[in-house]
Amino acid sequence: xxxxxxxxxxxxxxxxxxxxxxxxxxxxxxxxxxxxxxxxxxxxxxxxxxxxxxxxxxxxxxxxxxxxxxxxxxxxxxxxxxxxxxxxxxxxxxxxxxxxxxxxxxxxxxxxxxxxxxxxxxxxx
Numbered sequence: 001x002x003x004x005x006x007x008x009x010x011x012x013x014x015x016x017x018x019x020x021x022x023x024x025x026x027x028x029x030x031x032x033x034x035x036x037x038x039x040x041x042x043x044x045x046x047x048x049x050x051x052x053x054x055x056x057x058x059x060x061x062x063x064x065x066x067x068x069x070x071x072x073x074x075x076x077x078x079x080x081x082x083x084x085x086x087x088x089x090x091x092x093x094x095x096x097x098x099x100x101x102x103x104x105x106x107x108x109x110x111x112x113x114x115x116x117x118x119x120x121x122x123x124x125x
Contacts, residue, residue, distance in 0.1 A: 029050045029052075029098075030052055037109050037117050038118045039109075047063075047124070048062075049062070050080075059082065068084050068085065079097060079099050080098050081097045092111045093111070096108070104123075
């Protein structure tokens, strides 16, 4: 190989690694999470299931017998945001912002003009 061919090969390897790195960055959230949201009316236990497919992050939240798909999930660096429309314990539109550090998740859930509620969680799988 000539010097130019080695340089092209090295650049292709770097680009491939960069693409894989971007996809694996989303995987910090992938899996099932057992979370607790400390609301003004008490603590809610919520299971989050998050996955990445073709570079797109998606998820669902289950609380009691209600399961709702994430709306507009956005991953930026180590922060994941999304919205939910729930009907229990009451009809609410919620906005979430969380960060993951290994098997631990922290963040907030916010319902309209109400104060933000603290979210904490641990990876279940």
